[in-house]
Amino acid sequence: MYAQDAAGNKSAGTTVTVSDKTAPAAPKVNSVTDASTTVTGTTEAGAKVTVQSGSAILGTDTADSKGSFKVTIAKQKAGTKLTVYAQDVAGNKSAGTTVTVIDKTAPAIPKVNTISDATTYVTGTTEANAAVTIKRGSTTIGTGTADSKGNFKIKIAKQKAGTKLVVYAKDAAGNTSAGASVTVIDKTAPAAPTVYTFGDNQTTVTGKAEASAKVTIKSGKTVLGYGYASSKGTFSVKIKSKQKAATTLTAYATDKAGNTSTGRSFKVVDKTPPATPTAGTVTYKSTTVSGKAEKYATVYVYNGSHYVGKATVSSKGTYTVHMKKQKKGSTLKIYAKDKAGNKSGYRYVKVK
Template sequence: AARNKSAETVVTVIDKTAPVAPTVNPFGDNQLTITGKAEAGAKVTIKRGKTVLGTGTTSNKGTYSVKIKSKQKAGTVLTAYATDKAGNTSAGKSIKVEDKTAPTAPTVNPFGDNQTTITGKAEAGAKVTIKRGKTVLGTGTASSKGTYSVRIKSKQKAGTVLTAYATDKAGNTSAGKSFKVTDKTAPGVPTAGKVTYKSTKVSGKAEKYATVYIYNGSHYVGKATASSKGAYTVHMKKQKRGSTLKIYAKDKAGNKSKYRYVRVK
């Protein structure tokens, strides 16, 4: 009798299992490449809303690197999806673009050796730090309009170099803006020796290197520059007895002292 052969059925198991959502490494607004991990061989798609920014393929070790079209603004939400070879797509993994862009350096308004408040402009909301070398002299916060005012601990000597930095809320710090403390302090009033109607010079003491000017009323008499020790001598014509000389010093920064009045005897 003939035997009946049983029919063999071949069943192909179809992959209907979606990959797990990719992982995404921290991504900043100064970057163009998004990296992370996903199922080996899967296609990774990066989207902003419905817009596809870039795609890439995961290596056999499960790592991916996707170059996107343009830098993204800090705070923007992007989503990464993994699609396996069978066409199954994972749930989305959302990430927020981090602020990694340093602010521009602050501007600084002219600042004198007679002041203790430094003002200027910086990124709105940024913390402004004023330093002398490594020493922090003061800090302040820029307003919503980008203006700041930092009160420092003490007056600074003319010629001292200070530096202003801006640090945004994400902790990014700008390049430093260096500025020199300007001389805004007037020299002291010069001294002057006795002057008679026979005198042809006036000598005394003034701020070193300042220029000493002498007037008789509104008439210019002469000038001289004080030495490194502050001594000066102004040569002049003889002045009329009873007239009054008006003597003052002007430093290199243009600051003018108060007057000393000397009566010609």
């Protein structure tokens, strides 16, 4: 810079340097997630870049000759607002660029309570307010939203025992958790077994129950025996000893999951025939035949195929059958039949 007067005389020159008073443009900042440990972007070449959270400085860096920067920071919580400034070598500071930390962290795997084949609600905990989806294979069987404390309760149709379900949680940012796999447990008791007729002359109880179930036979609280139903549900259980007619026994079925059916009560049927009756002497003049037989049984008398008479045995085991006189030399055939219909052997008596 020079000065020159009216006579044309020129002063010595004064040198002046132009000062930088122009602030850099606000930095361009790339996305920052809750997994980020660096903040990157571009600004004025050589500028100092500062990243702040509120008034706290998280990190600084100097932009390279092309204006690129990379500031190292600690991971920040999703939703945190960061401000990035650039300051040139002249000390001019840019306007701040604000970026919000993006949620890129998937929720933890949901914690799911036990699901049984009787369950109609799936419950558990996950990230607060997350959307919860329950799938069986590729089929969605229920959806819901966790409350502010992370609890969820989702209605589903009853599922078969052994079915595998997978439960997922998705947060508001769209991040989906890994699936929590749950196997539906068997809590349904088998139906009461079907028991076939069982006699006092038998030691094996047979019938049908749930396939592969354990079948237990009891007399009161005493276990008489147990066995296992076949794959077709048939069972054959050997018990300790023969049981008295009219005794009440109970059969139970227990499945592999430990669920026990209600009891099936059944009575021991009288299948034992009475002993062959005794009989006294009968002559051609006799009008009765007497002897001993099972109490309360009915004693029948035949002469050949001809019916002669019958009588009920007393409580003392004696009987008397009234009849017409029978022909001398003929043979009477005498037998007893109990109330269950069991028939004794024959007693043959020759008329004298």
